[in-house]
Amino acid sequence: MSSFEEAETEETVTCLHMTFYHPCQDNKMMFRCLNFRKREQVRADEMAKFGRDSNICRYNLIDTRVSRIQFSLQFYRKLNKL
Template structure:
């Protein structure tokens, strides 16, 4: 005799990326006012997710003229021979380097992000934390805001034995200027 419990569909979990954001002048400039916080955004796995200041091109945009029209993009994929989905990040800014943990990415450079990493550009800090799921069709992104710098927390968790140097990026100008 089978029960409803035994025959019920198994709920498929989605890969989830939580992004905690910080900017030193976020209260004054309201640079994150276009981002919906504490809400999961449901996205297709084949979607290239762009971040920048252009609201017509970018899925998530920052209200700041110092951010490139398209700053960076995230893409979910499955490496050959793996069952796990991973995120790849690509710098799409010609003027500002994107720093992922301690790796500087120049224009069009990309890399697979670890389960937890700190992404920085200009004065922006984004702590990205991934939770694995089984869905091959969708993933989810959610945003939180930090009132304190994420850099100190990230450094204390991941400083290599040799130490780390912090290079602050100059303010970005529009690519057309």
């Protein structure tokens, strides 16, 4: 094995702040399955999927106009060049 493979893994904590808006003020129920007050950890190799399909998406949006997978976020960290 090379020394690169045996090197300690650097663990960093990154924080993502999101603000959700919905154009229709009457439809506040769309976000009822999201817990905005709870911190969560998501592995960097997983995608955070938002949508209507609870079998696929980690974060459910409750509205018939939402796609099965409305959008997803993929997290990564840029490598520092020496």
